[in-house]
Amino acid sequence: MTATTSPRTAAGAPQPADGAAAAPAHTGSRPTRILGVLALASSALLVLYGLVISPPDVEMADSVRLMYVHVPSATYLYVGCFFTTFASAMWLWKRTPGWDALAEAGAEVALVFSFITLGTGSLWGRPTWGTYWTWDARLTSTAVLTVLLIGYLALRRLDLDPGTRSARVAVLGLLLVPNVIVVNRSVDWWRSLHQGETVARIDPTIDGDMLVALMVGFLALGLVFAWLMVHRFRVAWLEQQADRFDLDEALALRRAEASAPTTPTTPADTAKGTA
């Protein structure tokens, strides 16, 4: 490893002395570039199917086109929460930094998808229900889940010992999937304006080009979700390494200061020392 022998940058990171310096300084790789191209291509296909090919709904007219974004984004909000809860449980068991990074990535990406879910839901609700927001069971439980995700990410930013912080956020991360279950089942457990399941059943209640557009929506947003998860995981990993590297630097500096002989630095100190 070149870290101990190579020159350092202003930021303190060791630089390889040979041609390895050409290693790209970003979170991308060949697989993520392929994933990114597929995500962009499927997103273009979603625009074509969602806005051009699929017909307007008999009851909801063109506002149904919001479904092709809203339903997949809600699904990937759930998936992000599952990632966080699973990784939190694994961190509490294994205590390895990779699980902590995965939990953080899952929560942040899930929060982005929760904003999309709430935003598109409100815009869909206005022409359909006549209101942007109502304290309906599904909407309220989704808002609670969003607040929980914000709280989770805020807790991660507290200035605590990394081990203590990871343990606390892991416990909070365990609560996400139970909340997801409440959100998902809320339309069955309580009286709700929100419609029930339309796709996740043996005989979907939509068909034809609308079903195809919805499936393309799942594909496109799924690829975007995967791309974001990989990059965000790598960012979380880099943050951990940068923190560790800063700590190592600080410890080395303190050791060097402690082992160095104490010498007077000013004429006054010299006078004191000789007096």
Next chain:
Amino acid sequence: MIAMTHAGYVAAGWIGTAALLGGYAWHVVRRGRKLSRQVPASERRWS
């Protein structure tokens, strides 16, 4: 094609989604580039 009645809601939803996802992706990539310069290449296992 989209009739004008609901076009505003549909456009706001789709454009908002694209802007949020695009903005977040850009933010993540920028953070990754900044942090990558502070960490040894040996720790960037995907490089």
